[in-house]
Amino acid sequence: MVQATKMEATRAALGPTLIKLRNEGLDIVCVDADLGYSTSAVKFGREFPERFFPVGVAEQNMIGVAAGLAATGKIAFCSSFAVFAPGHCFDQLRMAVAQPKTNVKLVASHAGLVTGEDGASAQSLEDIGLMLSMPTFNVIVPADSVEAAQAIEAAARTDGPFYIRTMRAKTAVVHDESYRFQLGKWSRLREGSDVTLIAIADMVKVALDAAELLSSDGINARVLNAASLRPLDREAIVAAADETGAIVTAEDHFVHGGLGSLVAGVVAEEHPVPIEFVGMRDRYGTSGTSEQVLAFFNLTPEAVAESAKKAIDRKSE
Amino acid sequence: MVQATKMEATRAALGPTLIKLRNEGLDIVCVDADLGYSTSAVKFGREFPERFFPVGVAEQNMIGVAAGLAATGKIAFCSSFAVFAPGHCFDQLRMAVAQPKTNVKLVASHAGLVTGEDGASAQSLEDIGLMLSMPTFNVIVPADSVEAAQAIEAAARTDGPFYIRTMRAKTAVVHDESYRFQLGKWSRLREGSDVTLIAIADMVKVALDAAELLSSDGINARVLNAASLRPLDREAIVAAADETGAIVTAEDHFVHGGLGSLVAGVVAEEHPVPIEFVGMRDRYGTSGTSEQVLAFFNLTPEAVAESAKKAIDRKSE
Amino acid sequence: MVATQTSVDELKSIAKRVRRNIIRMVVAANSGHPGGSLSAADILVTLYFRVLRHDPKNPDWPDRDRLIISKGHATPGVYGVMGEAGYFSTEEFDNFRTPNALLQGHVVMGKPAGVEMSGGALGMGLSFSLGQALAGKLDGKDYHVFCLLSDGDCQEGQTWEAAMAAGHHKADNVTAIVDRNHIQNDGYSDYEHFPDGDQPAKPGGWVMADNHTANIMNLEPLSAKWEAFGWNVIHVRDGHDFEAITAALEEARAHTGQPTVVICETTKGKGVSFMEHNPDFHGKAPDKEQTEQAYRELAD
Amino acid sequence: MVATQTSVDELKSIAKRVRRNIIRMVVAANSGHPGGSLSAADILVTLYFRVLRHDPKNPDWPDRDRLIISKGHATPGVYGVMGEAGYFSTEEFDNFRTPNALLQGHVVMGKPAGVEMSGGALGMGLSFSLGQALAGKLDGKDYHVFCLLSDGDCQEGQTWEAAMAAGHHKADNVTAIVDRNHIQNDGYSDYEHFPDGDQPAKPGGWVMADNHTANIMNLEPLSAKWEAFGWNVIHVRDGHDFEAITAALEEARAHTGQPTVVICETTKGKGVSFMEHNPDFHGKAPDKEQTEQAYRELAD
Numbered sequence A, B: 001m002v003q004a005t006k007m008e009a010t011r012a013a014l015g016p017t018l019i020k021l022r023n024e025g026l027d028i029v030c031v032d033a034d035l036g037y038s039t040s041a042v043k044f045g046r047e048f049p050e051r052f053f054p055v056g057v058a059e060q061n062m063i064g065v066a067a068g069l070a071a072t073g074k075i076a077f078c079s080s081f082a083v084f085a086p087g088h089c090f091d092q093l094r095m096a097v098a099q100p101k102t103n104v105k106l107v108a109s110h111a112g113l114v115t116g117e118d119g120a121s122a123q124s125l126e127d128i129g130l131m132l133s134m135p136t137f138n139v140i141v142p143a144d145s146v147e148a149a150q151a152i153e154a155a156a157r158t159d160g161p162f163y164i165r166t167m168r169a170k171t172a173v174v175h176d177e178s179y180r181f182q183l184g185k186w187s188r189l190r191e192g193s194d195v196t197l198i199a200i201a202d203m204v205k206v207a208l209d210a211a212e213l214l215s216s217d218g219i220n221a222r223v224l225n226a227a228s229l230r231p232l233d234r235e236a237i238v239a240a241a242d243e244t245g246a247i248v249t250a251e252d253h254f255v256h257g258g259l260g261s262l263v264a265g266v267v268a269e270e271h272p273v274p275i276e277f278v279g280m281r282d283r284y285g286t287s288g289t290s291e292q293v294l295a296f297f298n299l300t301p302e303a304v305a306e307s308a309k310k311a312i313d314r315k316s317e
Numbered sequence C, D: 001m002v003a004t005q006t007s008v009d010e011l012k013s014i015a016k017r018v019r020r021n022i023i024r025m026v027v028a029a030n031s032g033h034p035g036g037s038l039s040a041a042d043i044l045v046t047l048y049f050r051v052l053r054h055d056p057k058n059p060d061w062p063d064r065d066r067l068i069i070s071k072g073h074a075t076p077g078v079y080g081v082m083g084e085a086g087y088f089s090t091e092e093f094d095n096f097r098t099p100n101a102l103l104q105g106h107v108v109m110g111k112p113a114g115v116e117m118s119g120g121a122l123g124m125g126l127s128f129s130l131g132q133a134l135a136g137k138l139d140g141k142d143y144h145v146f147c148l149l150s151d152g153d154c155q156e157g158q159t160w161e162a163a164m165a166a167g168h169h170k171a172d173n174v175t176a177i178v179d180r181n182h183i184q185n186d187g188y189s190d191y192e193h194f195p196d197g198d199q200p201a202k203p204g205g206w207v208m209a210d211n212h213t214a215n216i217m218n219l220e221p222l223s224a225k226w227e228a229f230g231w232n233v234i235h236v237r238d239g240h241d242f243e244a245i246t247a248a249l250e251e252a253r254a255h256t257g258q259p260t261v262v263i264c265e266t267t268k269g270k271g272v273s274f275m276e277h278n279p280d281f282h283g284k285a286p287d288k289e290q291t292e293q294a295y296r297e298l299a300d
């Protein structure tokens, strides 16, 4: 297994980053629907009370209020759990943010199965699909806390709607401090020519571990961190198809509508090659610790490695 | 162009079909959020007032009330425009219907660009993606009024969550009365071996017209009506890839998350071939008559035929 | 630019023009929403020609009052008055609801300039208005935010989320205006249009012989609802009386410590006899003969 | 099976066991929501051991009363009492929140049998309850539907959509019960826990030094809100007083012509001193030492 120096929750990047950016003079405001304690947004509220607006447990209103604030020229952040925003306020995001392109940044935490013990209702496996269905939204899924802070800063400094998906559980820090997040550019965390593993969020570390497993079988796997889902790094996908001829996608999310669909779409249009999809499909989650749940649903290095071998075998098709 | 004998709006099938089924003894109830006049659901309400529950303009409540009714053993129908249900009540569909698999049937009309004059806000281009993100939902997109009535009946007679997407505009009747809708089975409306055109809803007629255009260029296009998106007809997709080697998907919906993503996913897993996607991508709709808007966004027989030629050219890749 | 003190006679003649604009647009497009446009016309005319601090030549003026149209389908009314106020060339009326036209079917933020929010989905306007109001307080600006709501808007839960939050934040720079015409898409909101004898035993609404629904969702006691959510309530018994509307809106602007709602009792389809109180014209254009009659009734 | 006339002494001892069950579950899972489970425990005990017409051996009995848990995170409380009532083996407590366990983190319909609705997202219970109530009327059944709501539930717009519709449909076979503990995820709902001097000038909530938010979203006047939405309101000043809860729920069941809401003033974390009024224990398990103390305080 790749040794991670640090474990940190990506959700913890929100409050401190907003404080830093406000201190640098950005006109940031923050709307909160009773989850700011969990998303770390309240830290911003403590520093800048006049810029922090609690609205109670009311996600629809949260988005509308944020859009109204943004329409006056402010950079309006809001946060919730990924299962409630977009899920509980989809139409508000569509009408008040996506269509008019208001400057709203939704940072949703507690995404994916790794949310853990609360179980199926709390495990968002569809938020990426919902957000990608709004074509004007930038959609970013940071792999670790380093990237999360940079993505939040990029969102604040770039005009227009942003969705940033963070995690509750501590996850491995896979980038060092020299890493620079770029919109529309995927980082290549490992070179390889036999197959490409494309992963997001907590599955990036899983993919890196899978690549280690594969290398002991003499297989060289390229590993891409697909943090920027919109704008998409089409070139990285085409290069993966051209240069490695087989692809595995890995996501803590439903395959349909998520990373898997994105990659499949580009590959079908540009260079058809076999793809194996690791992710959730026909069912919802279950309770358990992050580790238990990922193992339960086979989102493991072993499963990714197995899929890679299958994809490689299928090259001759 | 293929001559259509009749033009009929698929939305008009709802009320009469529910009346018929209730008269046959099915324990149907209907919840309405102030669009039953437009979806034709009020016809059922006129016949069976005690089984019709208006809740005002409140889609979230509509879904919750329907789920509660269903939990007592009833077959609970509700209807709205596709842009409001699922859009305005996604979390309610997920929690009160999809996760517990309550016997709720959502029939959403006014889907797609063909909704027309009301413009971008009213043109649902994401509802299929939202509904497919709930794995326990059956998702049906009837191509014409004949199929719509049969799909509604199948939904009523099959336990579990159903989404049926209908249209405001009158669309060509492409099936004759002998047609029998089957869950998970796509109808093959035209034989062909050079390329397969897979289409839904109003785009089925467009695909048939495209096939006519292609045939005058000596190209034989197979045409599939992909009405049953879940359960999916994987076999039909694999056969298309195997036997025709090139595919075009056509939908009045965003490609990502919709029919395009579904087909691309199966093809990538089973038999990679070139696919061209006709549908909406990076922007929302605009006002206009159905015809104007489809032409404006290039959802036309000519565009589908063009894409088919491109896909065929790419077979050699 | 501060709103002018337009006389009632002038307002009346502007409102007539606006109503003709409404007919012109829905006829040109052969679609659109005349009923709720006509019911709101006099409110809109009062706002644009008496109450709003605005400048049609400088629609992005940061100190302008905001008007948020929550009932975003009422575009013929909104464009009809904005055109009269000089926001765009009235020739645009004839391109209403065509591809990429300036005047889209439902309101679109900034298109034409001066439209503050995109709409078409009910229930969203008050949240957006609250955001603008909170920004105004934060920025130390004295603009006021008005939000036009319909019956249906008041049935959406989001409106009550926003109402609760506006009360909680003591957003006294927001005024909600309810165009209370008691008719919506499926038919009649409540018993307003029915003699007592017509009320059947079944509570909660029923479908009539003409397929319209009666008693869809009663909002009464509407004043008590807003009060319980922390709002100052002003009830305007005739939502077509310019002086009454003006007085209520000025009082609303002046009220401090809590937001104000102005509930205007209106007539759906107001000014065109066959559209008045008629759910059929919620979202339908008149035919040729009806159009001629409408223009006759709306002549100066 | 009709609910038994359990004595107050018995109820007290059951409630103690339920509270110990709550601690047992959150400790076993090292996660979960003790605060809102403890605040609702006495309401739940009263329901299951006095008020509800139910049969733990026949959980699908069509004529049973329904209890819908809208605050679906309060599973330790719900399972804690259902286990005592005999719906499942209490050994299941130790598998709380593990993969595929019978006792999932948030309520899941039918798992264990007797749980009526899936939850975890606030604001959804009352709509579902209304659906069950309308079905009961249609089927000529006399069961009653109870719905347990939290502070947060009352902030979600959907609850007000459902409240409006229940009033409109005169669904007198629904009773909403509000577990009004004035504490939610981020901190304190309102000024309830603050001496006057602590109220700063800024309205609408602020974050305190410990990162908890004060005055998140005041629901008062809560009774007036429900009344304005067409409900009969009963206020229970001590939501831990079994006789008061019983009386209110029986009155609610008997009330005709409109639905009833029973607003129970409760203490979040009730029964475990360091959890009482403490937002930290909304969604966190106690550590080892705290656990021992909790068990000491909850001993018979």
Ligand SMILES: Cc1ncc(C[n+]2csc(CCOP(=O)(O)OP(=O)(O)O)c2C)c(N)n1
Pocket (backbone or CB within 6 Å): B033, B034, B035, B057, B084, B088, C033, C035, C036, C037, C039, C071, C073, C074, C120, C121, C122, C123, C149, C150, C151, C152, C153, C179, C181, C182, C183, C184, C185, C268, C282
């Ligand atoms: C969220 C949402 N649901 C449904 C609709 C469809 N719809 C358009 S107008 C309307 C009702 C119109 O009645 P009302 O709200 O009273 O407006 P007015 O009478 O002022 O025109 C409905 C239900 C919508 N626009 N938004």
Ligand SMILES: Cc1ncc(C[n+]2csc(CCOP(=O)(O)OP(=O)(O)O)c2C)c(N)n1
Pocket (backbone or CB within 6 Å): A033, A034, A035, A057, A084, A088, D033, D035, D036, D037, D039, D071, D073, D074, D120, D121, D122, D123, D149, D150, D151, D152, D153, D179, D181, D182, D183, D184, D185, D268, D282
């Ligand atoms: C729709 C929705 N938004 C956010 C949450 C996250 N959440 C879980 S519990 C809670 C607040 C809990 O406070 P309250 O509702 O008062 O419950 P109680 O005090 O009775 O435990 C929140 C915001 C949720 N469960 N559902």
Ligand SMILES: [Mg+2]
Pocket (backbone or CB within 6 Å): C036, C150, C151, C152, C179, C180, C181, C182, C183, C184, C268
């Ligand atoms: Mg109305």
Ligand SMILES: [Mg+2]
Pocket (backbone or CB within 6 Å): D036, D150, D151, D152, D179, D180, D181, D182, D183, D184, D268
């Ligand atoms: Mg509480």
